[in-house]
Amino acid sequence: MASEHFARPAPPAQVPMAPVPYEVRSQTAETDDTATLVLAPADGTHVPPARPGQFNMVYVFGVGEAAISLSGDASDSTVIVHTVRAAGRITEAIVRASAGQALGVRGPYGRGWPMDLARGKDVVLMAGGLGLPPLRPVLYEMLRHREQYGRIEVMLGARTPKDLVYYPEIQSWRHRADLRFQVTVDAAGRDWYGDVGLVTARIPDARFEPANTVAFLCGPEIMMKNSARDLEARGVPATAIWLSMERNMKCAVALCGHCQYGPDFVCRDGPVFRYREIRDRLSCREV
Amino acid sequence: MSESAPAGLRVGDHAFFEGLDAQLLREAQRLASERHFNAGDWIVRDGDPATAFFLVFHGKVALEVATAEKPHLTIQTVGPGEVLGWSWLVPPYLWRLDARALKPTQTLALDAVAFRKVLGAHPAQGFEFLERLLPIVAQRLENTQIQLLDIHGL
Known part of the structure; x- marks a missing residue:
């Protein structure tokens, strides 16, 4: 393949x-x-x-x-x-x-992010809360081979400013000219001058060519579901949107069944799934 | 805060009004005045009469709610291309939150009382306008629902 x-x-x-x-x-x-x-x-x-x-x-x-x-x-x-x-x-x-x-x-x-599918394309990385850590290696890799990718648009959401991880690194990313890094929090005090609202609200303002974009999403499931929906509405193909799913894992080698997700085991078949293949499951209760 | 005649900013140049009926655009422009705010200026205050509909062209606005425990909690920010306020369409036409400029902010403020009459007098254009505004209200309602879920804290 x-x-x-x-x-x-x-x-x-x-x-x-x-x-x-x-x-x-x-x-x-x-x-x-x-x-x-x-x-x-x-x-x-x-x-x-x-x-x-x-x-x-x-x-x-x-x-x-x-x-x-x-x-x-x-x-x-x-x-x-x-x-x-x-x-x-x-x-x-x-x-x-x-x-x-x-x-x-x-x-x-597990299966990681499909880095090879992102080469030559605009890349959207969307993270909610602790969804940033699994995407940080992606960003390192893309910045190391920056010429292999188109625009890189990162959208990060967190509960409050004090819940942001890698804060100094985020500040350095935000100052890069070859990367657009938007941060939004759900609520903030007056010591925060950044955006407040849901990370999905940043999608209309994001800069990418939808038909030539690959999107990697990681965060709370409802955030990924809504983000994938809004990205698809902007024209990103459902086949080009990838989500990292989280389930309780025990054996990690597809034996115990704790992480069963419909017909898949998240530990073996995921944690990264193509949106088109799990879209229906995202709206299915108790899966 | 400073106010001036509509010299530079045009209603038709704002994303919200893009593609709306030309007659409605002319009426809106007639009722618009530029209002510029410095960082820290109040734009609206909770409980005050909602007499203006703001189109944000530049800058950033914090929407704040106040509680005894958290007197200044920002729940959303509004930036260029976005609009501020729909309390002017909902009786009793009072602002339901505070809005404060986070940075120098340029807006067009429409006379909401007069604009409401315009919308009522031209139902087709009024409906078109509400069709444009309602998705913003719906989006903000959905955002609020998700914020209530506190998804990052689960």
Whole structure:
């Protein structure tokens, strides 16, 4: 097939369910409940490098595992970067992990963003809240090979200004001339001079050639559903819109069924799906 | 805030009025005056009579609601090509929020009382106008619903 997206990813080299020991090299607080961890191999063995959009299972010994998307530079194979929000017992333990602590990593899993389909096209990246971390590797890759892409339009939404992750980096992206980076928040105080409203409201003002655009969306499901709808209304083909779905994952190797999404397993067939193929499911309750 | 005769800004150049009936455009232009606001200026205040319909050409406007806990909560911003306000179409014609310029902002303000009469006197054009305004109201209602869901906090 033409796209690397359709090639089923090779299984990780290590035993599928056995984590590889890693060590937390650094932990940086992004917001009150979110941190970015840089992990390095603890004993020289390492998991294969992940592609943008793929995820690893991160294991806190004695606590459990959670699926975490790659959020760092995919070209740097020496470390793994994950941004995690404390949303439960396991992710709280990951966020609290400090430098030197041992964690287990297995992966990478899943189908990532179809980077090859974006080459030569205008690119729209839409992120809601913690939807930015899985898209950050995409942005790194596109900026590294900037000449291979048309206009790049990034639209980021967050609950409030203090919920924005990577804030210094966002500021540097916003000042680039070869990238348009719009940030909007749901509500703000008077110390915020940016846009307020839903990220979908930025679509009419976004600059791209709809018929020659690829869009990658990641965020709360209703945000992706409405964004995909509005992008399609502007003329972006449903086949050119891609969404990263999130479901509760356990095994990550399509055995346990926890992440079943209609006929697919998000861990194996996703997490990135083509909008046209899941559009009906987005309006289907309890899927 | 400063006010001036309609010298530069034209109703027909605003995205909201693009393609609307020529007669309606002429009437709207007749009722329009340029109003410029400095950063921090109040444009409308909650509870005041809604006597103007603003077309934003440049700048940015914060729509604020006030509560005891959060006296200045911005719930939306309005920028170039967008419109400010529909309270002038809904009795009792009072603003339901505060609007404040976040940066130097240029608008055309239509005399809402007179414009309401124009719309009533020309039902076909009035309907066309409402067809243009209603999707904005609907979009903002949908936005509010999603904001209420607090989707980023789930």
